[in-house]
Amino acid sequence: MWESDNESAATGRDYGNGLVASDRQGVQTEEFELRGKSWFVSTEVPSDILVHVEDVTFHLHKYPLLSRSGKINRIIYDSRDPDIRKISLDDLPSGAEAFELAAKFCYGISVDLTAANISGLRCCAEYLEMTEDLEEGNLIFKTEAFLSYVVLSSWRDSIVVLKSCEPLSPWAENLQIVRRCSESIAWKACANPKGIRWAYTGKPLRVASPNPKWSEMKESSPSRSQQQPVPPDWWFEDVSLLRIDHFVRVVTAIKVKGMRYELIGAAIVHYATKWLPGLVREGTSSGEDGSISSNGSGGGGGGGGSSWKGGLHMIVAATKEELPLVQAKDQRMIVESLISIIPPQKDSVSCSFLLKLLRMANMLKVAPALVTELEKRVGMQFEQAALSDLLIPSYNMTETMYDVDLVQRLLEHFLVQDQMDTSSPSRPSSLPEKDTYEGSQRLNNKARVARLVDSYLTEVSRDRNLSLTKFQVLAEALPESARTCDDGLYRAIDSYLKVFIHSLKIYVSENDYRDVVSHLQPELCTLCENSGSSNSN
Numbered sequence: 001m002w003e004s005d006n007e008s009a010a011t012g013r014d015y016g017n018g019l020v021a022s023d024r025q026g027v028q029t030e031e032f033e034l035r036g037k038s039w040f041v042s043t044e045v046p047s048d049i050l051v052h053v054e055d056v057t058f059h060l061h062k063y064p065l066l067s068r069s070g071k072i073n074r075i076i077y078d079s080r081d082p083d084i085r086k087i088s089l090d091d092l093p094s095g096a097e098a099f100e101l102a103a104k105f106c107y108g109i110s111v112d113l114t115a116a117n118i119s120g121l122r123c124c125a126e127y128l129e130m131t132e133d134l135e136e137g138n139l140i141f142k143t144e145a146f147l148s149y150v151v152l153s154s155w156r157d158s159i160v161v162l163k164s165c166e167p168l169s170p171w172a173e174n175l176q177i178v179r180r181c182s183e184s185i186a187w188k189a190c191a192n193p194k195g196i197r198w199a200y201t202g203k204p205l206r207v208a209s210p211n212p213k214w215s216e217m218k219e220s221s222p223s224r225s226q227q228q229p230v231p232p233d234w235w236f237e238d239v240s241l242l243r244i245d246h247f248v249r250v251v252t253a254i255k256v257k258g259m260r261y262e263l264i265g266a267a268i269v270h271y272a273t274k275w276l277p278g279l280v281r282e283g284t285s286s287g288e289d290g291s292i293s294s295n296g297s298g299g300g301g302g303g304g305g306s307s308w309k310g311g312l313h314m315i316v317a318a319t320k321e322e323l324p325l326v327q328a329k330d331q332r333m334i335v336e337s338l339i340s341i342i343p344p345q346k347d348s349v350s351c352s353f354l355l356k357l358l359r360m361a362n363m364l365k366v367a368p369a370l371v372t373e374l375e376k377r378v379g380m381q382f383e384q385a386a387l388s389d390l391l392i393p394s395y396n397m398t399e400t401m402y403d404v405d406l407v408q409r410l411l412e413h414f415l416v417q418d419q420m421d422t423s424s425p426s427r428p429s430s431l432p433e434k435d436t437y438e439g440s441q442r443l444n445n446k447a448r449v450a451r452l453v454d455s456y457l458t459e460v461s462r463d464r465n466l467s468l469t470k471f472q473v474l475a476e477a478l479p480e481s482a483r484t485c486d487d488g489l490y491r492a493i494d495s496y497l498k499v500f501i502h503s504l505k506i507y508v509s510e511n512d513y514r515d516v517v518s519h520l521q522p523e524l525c526t527l528c529e530n531s532g533s534s535n536s537n
Helices: 005-014 062-066 070-079 095-106 118-127 139-149 155-164 177-189 214-219 222-227 244-256 261-275 325-341 351-363 368-380 404-422 437-460 468-475 487-504 510-520 527-536
Strands: 032-035 038-041 049-053 056-060 086-088 279-281 312-314
Touching: 032 095, 049 062, 049 095, 056 062, 056 095, 062 070, 062 095, 070 086, 095 118, 095 139, 118 139, 118 155, 118 177, 155 177, 155 244, 177 244, 244 261, 244 325, 261 325, 261 351, 279 351, 325 351, 325 368, 351 368, 368 404, 404 437, 404 468, 437 468, 437 487, 468 487
Parallel strands: 038 056, 049 086
Antiparallel strands: 032 038, 049 056, 279 312
């Protein structure tokens, strides 16, 4: 079992209280002093070099820098000017704050290593080439040791460091900080909840202090943890703080370690709820940061479907063109990434969630291959869909109000999947479909889909732009055996014809009415006796 956050803090105390300093000092100094946007060294020796990082100027001395930084050595050597007094480090990956700490280290001033600054300082040390070839115990060695022995043993610190890596690409990737933190988080997420002793979920992320307060130690003590059992979804909230590419890395590592697919699906749903403003739950509101605030975690330990039943509604008033460009781009990236990591198993997430994700994918113009993959996933669970989820607007306003072609494709994917299940080698060939449990379940699924399609046809029939061909193709897509009762289809046809005739604003005879119905389904001509006569009067 991994160490707790407090245990890792203790490790930090053994590691010099998280304080590192160079063993040698070329210039005696007590401290750095900030004046405006310039740093000065408090020493009697005048500075002989100015280092510009971003909009900050450091008044330093050459010797402490040259003795510990290969980068500074090379810049001065390549300049061919031994009296060079100004250098610029505009491409330093972690900015002026990290360089300030690195400069203090060069002067022998103690530097406090924390989860919040370690990734930036590690990248800075790599950029400055502060290797063991120049000095034993140089900054690269010190920061690597802190990462390996302190950060990666702590759940909270691993999250903080991975979050801090976001502005450090590609340095953090090349130095394997992202990979190591992702794997550390994945290992802990897959731990047996009964053995977890560290703080998690919903509590503000704080860097582990080298001298933790008694209240912090008490909060995550074994006795307190035993009083409150840890739920399987304990890690959802902390992991959902990560940027999408890092979240994908963590989820991918979790998959490799064999976590249950329904729990992974629930974590994906939780992340989508937080980061996609178009996916909201009833009774929730957007926070100031634009994320969705909600009560409770997104899915619990029992899979993605239970926490989403009847609760999600999509905001579809805005089109892609009306969304801010950056927002649309970021949301498209999130949707594409989530589609790519949804576990392949059926019911890993709910059909309702898939349809809402599909709606956003269409609105944001997600890559066609991913949209097709998502449509196939919906087809696998189409019998679970609700009518409200299928009423997806058509973003081409010159055509139908709802995307009827999309529903047609979803139905085709469902029928293809049903055919594959029917022809599966595992099905006993000696028994008819209705006499097997799987066969009976498939018949029930087709019956549910038939009722769903009939309800959908009734709803979209009110659209005057819906062509007869599209209506007919969708009405006839299901086999006859799928419908145990034609009442729903009767209502849909009757509704469509009334709208169609009303839109023409002309008299329609009983025979013409009969002809229209016969084009849809010949056996429904009896409907004319009830509806046709009333229209001809």
